[in-house]
Amino acid sequence: xxxxxxxxxxxxxxxxxxxxxxxxxxxxxxxxxxxxxxxxxxxxxxxxxxxxxxxxxxxxxxxxxxxxxxxxxxxxxxxxxxxxxxxxxxxxxxxxxxxxxxxxxxxxxxxxxxxxxxxxxxxxxxxxxxxxxxxxxxxxxxxxxxxxxxxxxxxxxxxxxxxxxxxxxxxxxxxxxxxxxxxxxxxxxxxxxxxxxxxxxxxxxxxxxxxxxxxxxxxxxxxxxxxxxxxxxxxxxxxxxxxxxxxxxxxxxxxxxxxxxxxxxxxxxxxxxxxxxxxxxxxxxxxxxxxxxxxxxxxxxxxxxxxxxxxxxxxxxxxxxxxxxxxxxxxx
Numbered sequence: 464x465x466x467x468x469x470x471x472x473x474x475x476x477x478x479x480x481x482x483x484x485x486x487x488x489x490x491x492x493x494x495x496x497x498x499x500x501x502x503x504x505x506x507x508x509x510x511x512x513x514x515x516x517x518x519x520x521x522x523x524x525x526x527x528x529x530x531x532x533x534x535x536x537x538x539x540x541x542x543x544x545x546x547x548x549x550x551x552x553x554x555x556x557x558x559x560x561x562x563x564x565x566x567x568x569x570x571x572x573x574x575x576x577x578x579x580x581x582x583x584x585x586x587x588x589x590x591x592x593x594x595x596x597x598x599x600x601x602x603x604x605x606x607x608x609x610x611x612x613x614x615x616x617x618x619x620x621x622x623x624x625x626x627x628x629x630x631x632x633x634x635x636x637x638x639x640x641x642x643x644x645x646x647x648x649x650x651x652x653x654x655x656x657x658x659x660x661x662x663x664x665x666x667x668x669x670x671x672x673x674x675x676x677x678x679x680x681x682x683x684x685x686x687x688x689x690x691x692x693x694x695x696x697x698x699x700x701x702x703x704x705x706x707x708x709x710x711x712x713x714x715x716x717x718x719x720x721x722x723x724x725x726x727x728x729x730x731x732x733x734x735x736x737x738x739x740x741x742x743x744x745x746x747x748x749x750x751x752x753x754x755x756x757x758x759x760x761x762x763x764x765x766x767x768x769x770x771x772x773x774x775x776x777x778x779x780x781x782x783x784x785x786x787x788x789x790x791x792x793x794x795x
Contacts, residue, residue: 477519480556483549485512489525490546490619493535520545543618547637547761550620554763573602574767577613577625580708581685581730582754586626586782590774594767601767609683609708614638617757623768625757626775628684641756643779646728648688648750650743651735653717659741666743668696675722676704677713688750689725714740727752729782754779 488498489509499506517524524542528534538546574594578587583605591603606613606622613625618637629640650671652659658666658674678700679685690700705722707713710730716722717740724731724740734740756772 478516480553482512482516482519483552485509486516486524486542486546486549487553487620489513489535490538490542491616491621493537495535516545543636546619547759550759551761551763554620571602572600572767573604574598574765574771575604575606575621575623576771577606577608577616577622577627579610579613579627579754580607580710581679581727582626583607584710585729585732586754586775586778590771590778593774594771598767598770609680611682614757617759620759623762623765624772626754627757628752628754637760639758639760641758642753643755643776644782645751645753646782647752648685648692648725648747649728649731649735650745650747651717651724651726651731651740652721652743654738654741656721656723656741658723658743664744666745668693668698668745671723671743671745672698672701675720676701677716677722677724677726678704678706679726680706680708683708684752685725685727688752692747692750729754732782 484502485498488501489495492498492501495509496506499509502509504512513525520541522541523539524545526536526539528536576587587605591605594601594603606616608616610627610630613622613627614630614635616622617625626643629635650666658670678689686706693700705716710726713724713726713730714734717724723743728735731740731742735742756775758768758772762768
């Protein structure tokens with residue numbers, strides 16, 4: 464990389480907004496052809512713009528994918544550093560444009576929220592409803608995905624805030640994490656399930672393995688805790704366990720079968736409270752996982768984002784209160 468003085472001079476003299484927009488699009492799309500389509504450019508034009516920017520910076524910005532010429536594996540360290548500054552510049556320009564635009568013709572302000580599939584159903588509805596009452600002109604976009612995907616999009620400026628989990632230091636660079644609550648794994652079944660008929664009695668994990676299982680996909684924190692929980696008891700996850708991040712699919716399957724869903728408590732909280740699902744009496748101490756609010760450390764101040772964060776904190780206070788296990792009945 465060039466020395467600091469030369470780099471500053473080259474940057475100020477030669478970098479244009481099209482260079483920064485190109486870098487952001489490539490970081491968010493992770494594919495040159497898709498970035499080109501988003502920018503209404505040809506793919507060679509995007510490659511040329513990136514090459515110009517790399518020449519100005521004097522360092523590689525993008526790690527090309529080994530699987531294909533158009534794929535992007537990620538940003539190089541210099542690209543990650545420049546992305547943070549590029550996002551701030553473009554966000555400041557966008558805010559300035561909104562400030563000077565006539566009220567009737569101004570751009571619609573958006574708030575882009577990411578949330579884990581296991582967290583979104585119980586935590587988000589009330590904050591979303593209350594935010595709509597207070598900020599009716601703000602367009603809300605909610606994305607539910609696995610934690611690594613959400614963190615990548617947050618760091619790339621494609622999401623404004625995320626309700627998710629801590630990750631390894633590589634993925635946490637440039638992000639802040641604020642603990643909202645912790646939640647354990649639970650074993651949930653439909654009301655009337657054979658294992659739930661004696662709800663006051665403890666159920667053995669071995670007995671659970673006699674039924675079809677629904678678990679989270681590989682690489683997720685709930686899946687890791689599920690496998691660790693079983694391994695600590697000398698057991699293994701059956702190969703035929705259904706894997707899904709789709710909470711609606713898991714709930715629907717439980718409603719029509721004797722499957723057992725191993726899930727973070729929040730994903731089943733509503734159905735457990737309404738007694739459509741039953742939590743089996745299986746002790747899952749040690750499976751608690753922090754759920755928190757993640758933000759970009761260098762993001763420009765945003766009143767809508769701050770308001771949503773406050774609403775999420777308030778909702779999390781209720782969400783963190785655990786549902787009690789079924790209690791043993793005493794004789795009359």
